[in-house]
Amino acid sequence: MSSEFAIKVEGVGKNYQIYDKPHHRLWQMLRGVRKTYYRDFWAVKNVSFSVRRGDTVGIIGRNGAGKSTLLQMICGTLTPTTGSIEVNGRVAALLELGAGFNPEFTGRENVYMNSAVLGLSREETDARFADIIAFADIGDFIGQPVKTYSSGMMVRLAFAVIAHVDADILVVDEALAVGDAFFTQKCMRFIQQFQKNGGTLLFVSHDMGTVMNICQSAIMLFAGGQRNAIMGAAEALCKEYLNQIYDDPERHQQVEQQRSLHEPWVQRDSTKVQTVLTGIAPEKNVYAISPFRADGESFGAGGATITDAGFFAEDGERFTMLEGGQTVRFRVCMRANQALTYPALGIMLKDRLGQYLYTAGTDESFRHHRLVFQAGENICATFQFDMPILSRGVYTINVAVAEGTGDAHIQHHWIHDAIKLEVVSGPVVHGLGSPLNMEITMEFLQPVSEVTA
Ligand SMILES: Nc1ncnc2c1ncn2[C@@H]1O[C@H](COP(=O)(O)OP(=O)(O)OP(=O)(O)O)[C@@H](O)[C@H]1O
Numbered sequence: 001m002s003s004e005f006a007i008k009v010e011g012v013g014k015n016y017q018i019y020d021k022p023h024h025r026l027w028q029m030l031r032g033v034r035k036t037y038y039r040d041f042w043a044v045k046n047v048s049f050s051v052r053r054g055d056t057v058g059i060i061g062r063n064g065a066g067k068s069t070l071l072q073m074i075c076g077t078l079t080p081t082t083g084s085i086e087v088n089g090r091v092a093a094l095l096e097l098g099a100g101f102n103p104e105f106t107g108r109e110n111v112y113m114n115s116a117v118l119g120l121s122r123e124e125t126d127a128r129f130a131d132i133i134a135f136a137d138i139g140d141f142i143g144q145p146v147k148t149y150s151s152g153m154m155v156r157l158a159f160a161v162i163a164h165v166d167a168d169i170l171v172v173d174e175a176l177a178v179g180d181a182f183f184t185q186k187c188m189r190f191i192q193q194f195q196k197n198g199g200t201l202l203f204v205s206h207d208m209g210t211v212m213n214i215c216q217s218a219i220m221l222f223a224g225g226q227r228n229a230i231m232g233a234a235e236a237l238c239k240e241y242l243n244q245i246y247d248d249p250e251r252h253q254q255v256e257q258q259r260s261l262h263e264p265w266v267q268r269d270s271t272k273v274q275t276v277l278t279g280i281a282p283e284k285n286v287y288a289i290s291p292f293r294a295d296g297e298s299f300g301a302g303g304a305t306i307t308d309a310g311f312f313a314e315d316g317e318r319f320t321m322l323e324g325g326q327t328v329r330f331r332v333c334m335r336a337n338q339a340l341t342y343p344a345l346g347i348m349l350k351d352r353l354g355q356y357l358y359t360a361g362t363d364e365s366f367r368h369h370r371l372v373f374q375a376g377e378n379i380c381a382t383f384q385f386d387m388p389i390l391s392r393g394v395y396t397i398n399v400a401v402a403e404g405t406g407d408a409h410i411q412h413h414w415i416h417d418a419i420k421l422e423v424v425s426g427p428v429v430h431g432l433g434s435p436l437n438m439e440i441t442m443e444f445l446q447p448v449s450e451v452t453a
Contacts, residue, residue, distance in 0.1 A: 004052055004053060005050045005051065005052060005053065005086075005088060006051050006052065006053045006054075006055070006087070006088050006089055006168065006169050006200035007049075007050065007051040007074060007085070007086070007087050007088070007169065007200070007202075008050040008051075008085070008086040009047055009048055009049050009050070009070075009074070009083070009084075009085050010048050010083050010084050010085075011046055011047070011048055011082055011083035011084070012044060012046075012047045012048070012070070012073060012080045012082065012083035012084070012085060013042055013044055013045045013046055013047065013080060013081050013082040013083055014042070014043045014044045014066075014069050014070075014073060014078065014080055014081050015040055015041065015042050015043075015081040015082075016040075016041045016042075016043060017038040017039070017040065017041075018038055018039045018040075018041045019037060019038045020039075024037035024038065025037070025038075042228070043066045043069040044066040044069050044070050044073070044080075044221070044228060044229070045225070045226065045227065045228045046082070046083075046226060046227040046228070047070060047083070047221075047227065047228065047229040048083075048227075049219055049229065049231040051200060051202070051217075052200075053088070053089075053168075053198065053200055054195075054198045054199070054200060055200055055201075055216055055217060056195055056200075056201040056203060056214055056215045056216060057200075057201070057202050057203070057215055057216070057217050057218060057219060057231075058203050058204075058205060058210075058211035058214075058215035058217070058218035058219070058234050058237075058238075059071065059202055059203065059204040059205075059218070059219050059221070060204075060205065060206070060208070060211060060218055060219070060220050060221070060237065060238065060241050061220055061221035061222055061229075061241070062222070062223070062244070062245070064223055065221040065222050065223050065228070066221045066223065066228060066229070067204055067221055068095060068096065068173075068204075070219075070221060070229070071093065071095055071171050071202065071204065072095065073085055074087060074091065074171065074202070075091050075093045075095070075171060076091070077099075087169065088168070089167075089168025089169050089200070090118065090119055090165065090166065090167050090168050090169070091167060091168070091169040091170075091171060092118055092161075092162035092165050092167035092169070092170055092171070093162070093170070093171035093172070094155070094158055094159055094162055094170075094171070094172045094173060094176050095171060095172075095173050095176075095204075096173075096176075097151055097154055097155065097158075097176060098146070098154050098158075099158075100114050100117065100158070101114070101146045101154065101157075101158070102146065103145065103146050103147035104145055104146075104147065105145060105146060106142070106143050106144060106145055106146070107136075107138065107141060107142040107143065107144065107146060107149070107157050108142050108143060110146055110157065111125065111129065111132055111133075111142075111157070111160075111161055112125050114158075114161045115128075115161060115164075115165055118161070118162075118165040118167070119165070120165055128164045131164055132160045132161060132163075132164050133160070135156075135159070135160035135163055135164070135186070136153075136156045136157045136159075136160035137156065137183075138153045138156055138157060141153055142157075152180055152183075155176055155183075156183060158176075159183075159187050159190075163187075163190045167194075167199065168199060168200060169199070169200045169201075169202070170191070170194060170199060170200070170201050170202070171201075171202045171204075172191065172201070172202070172203055172204065173204040173205075174203060174204060174205040174206075174207065174210065175204070175205075175206070181352065181394040181396060181417070181420050181422075182293075182296070182297075182396070182417050182420070184352060184394075185350070185352075185354050185396055185416060185417045186297065186416075188352075188353050188354030189354055189416065192354060203215060208238040208241060208242060209431070210353060211234055211238050212234050212235050212238050213353070213355065214353070215234040216233070216234060217231060217232065217233055217234055217237075218231070218232065218233075218234040218237040218238065219231045219237075220232075220237045220240065220241055222244070283425055283426055283427045284323055284324075284425060284426065285323055285324025285325070285387075285389045285390070285423065285425070285426035285427065285428070286321060286322070286323055286324075286423070286424050286425045286426065287321065287322040287323070287324070287387065287390075287421050287422065287423055287424070288320065288321055288421070288422045288424050289310070289311055289319055289320050289321065289322060289419065289420075289421055290419055290420035290421075290422075291310070292308055292309050292310050292418055292419060293415070293417065293418050293419070293420075294306075294307070294308075294415075294418075296415045296416055296417050296418050297415070297416045297417070298413060298414055298415040298416065299411065299414055300400075300401075300411045300412045300413040300414050301410050301411065301412050302337060302412060302413070303336070303337055303338045303340055303403060303410075303412040304334050304335065304336050304337055304338075304340060304343065304373075304401045304403075304412040304413050305334060305335050305337060305412075305413050306332060306333070306334050306399050306400070306401055306413050306415055306418070307333045307334060307335050307378070308331070308332070308333040308380075309330070309331065309332040309333070309347075309397070309399045309415075309418050309419055310330070310331065310419065311328050311329070311330055311331075311419075312328075312329045312330075312331050312382075313329070314329070322387055322421075323387065324387050324388060324389035324390065324423075324426060324433075324436075325386060325387060325389060325436050325437070326386070326387045327384065327385070327386050327387075328384070328385065328386075328387050329382045329383070329384045330347060330382070330383045330384075330385075330397075331380050331381070331382045331383075332345050332347060332380065332381055332383075332399045333378060333379065333380040333381075334378070334379055334380075334401045334413070335376070335377070335378050336373040336374060336375055336376065336377045336378075336379070337375060337412075338375045339372065339373065339374055339375055340372065340373040340403045340412070341372050341403060341404075342363075342367075342370065342371060342372075342403060342404055342405060342409075343371060343373050343379075343401060343402070343403050343412075344361050344362045344363035344366070344401070344402050344403075344409070345361065345362050345379075345381040345399070345400070345401050346359065346360065346361035346362070346363070346399070346400045346401075346402065347359065347360055347361070347383060347397055347398070347399055347400075348397065348398040348399075348400075349395060349396075349397050349421075350395060350396050350397070350398065350417075351393070351395055351432075352393055352394050352395070357390075357395070357432065358388070360383050360385075362381045363402075363405075363406065367405075386436055388433055388436065389426065389427075389428060389433045389434045389435070389436060389438075390423050390426070390428065390432065390433040391423065391426065391428040391429060391430060391431055391432060391433050392423045392424070392425070392426055392428070392429060393422075393423055394420065394421070394422050394423075395420070395421045395422075395423070396416075396417035396418075396419065396420050396421070397417070397418055397419040397421070398414065398415065398416055398417065398418060399414075399415050399418045399419075400413065400414040400415070401413050401414075
């Protein structure tokens with residue numbers, strides 16, 4: 001296989017023999033020469049594709065389409081019935097909760113066992129053990145049997161291991177990377193670094209927005225057919241996937257039923273032949289704001305320390321709840337530990353996948369002020385803006401203090417996820433959010449013929 005490829009899959013299929021009754025299995029063993037007591041079920045059939053090194057590939061498909069089956073075969077935990085799979089490099093996967101862990105063993109024992117399965121020697125694991133534990137951040141539970149872990153702890157430990165085994169290929173199911181927002185951000189930072197370093201990523205997701213954002217190409221699986229996977233550009237396949245979802249006869253049937261139950265309201269009121277509805281979205285966009293995390297994960301040269309950050313009202317009160325559209329002040333404060341020339345404070349709002357939505361800094365506005373801070377000075381910057389209307393979910397804000405100019409600067413203190421924002425309610429479920437002050441109007445441009453009651 002050319003080393004240009006990380007994975008090459010040719011004609012791969014996985015067949016399960018389905019027995020309708022338990023005793024049919026026994027009959028098959030005893031009398032199977034003359035008669036077959038099972039049905040063949042192809043979870044994956046005749047799949048071929050190749051993934052180049054360094055690519056990020058989305059794995060999409062409806063529930064039961066065969067994603068896990070295919071990926072388990074790539075990881076080597078399941079044997080294909082047909083075809084061949086070549087993998088060039090070390091594969092580490094986060095596919096199934098608790099997979100690869102022995103529930104009776106402690107977290108520590110499982111780390112050693114898992115690392116060994118992934119190709120690390122005992123000495124290599126010894127050298128990385130402290131980092132693995134720090135990444136997982138599960139405290140004393142590391143000495144407890146894994147069967148006592150919450151699902152969140154299990155994901156933490158599993159991700160910590162795969163992040164430290166020098167994998168060439170990572171297989172991650174997005175559904176497992178959810179839970180604690182700060183841990184998710186840490187995982188996404190690791191994944192972004194892994195991609196930058198040229199790692200190959202297979203990313204299973206049901207969120208087409210995410211796939212289009214982070215993947216160049218995608219593999220779409222679908223149940224049935226002579227060949228049940230196709231590979232293509234991420235955007236084209238995501239569109240195709242959405243087409244398929246909405247082309248579902250069951251959905252059409254449900255809508256037909258709704259039609260038969262509800263008379264269209266325009267027809268009930270014959271005076272409303274032409275109607276205008278005007279309104280703003282009825283549900284308030286409410287944000288819950290976490291306290292400032294001074295001890296959040298951070299880095300920097302140490303010439304300054306961020307001492308506080310948060311949303312404040314005009315009278316100085318710290319907000320713990322906010323509403324989309326509300327005018328707010330985000331204040332970030334720092335202490336200079338040394339003299340600083342051209343210092344700048346910055347804030348970055350990120351979505352759950354660690355992608356920047358908005359960033360702002362004092363550098364642009366204060367560039368011409370040629371600011372200099374002295375050691376021991378405390379300085380706060382306030383960013384006033386109208387809170388955007390974001391879709392429901394968890395967001396975080398990084399805060400940072402840098403010194404220098406746009407191209408040539410150093411970071412003195414950068415805190416990842418210093419504040420967590422959770423949009424707990426709101427009118428927007430899909431997409432990033434909605435513009436502020438949106439009004440929705442519906443007009444019937446064609447006169448609707450009068451309907452007799
Ligand atoms: N051991 C098994 N025996 C029989 N059928 C199986 C077995 N494992 C999986 N299947 C079937 O194979 C099909 C593909 O399953 P798979 O878990 O790979 O789908 P998936 O795309 O990962 O689904 P999801 O998105 O729900 O996780 C399903 O119909 C499933 O019921």
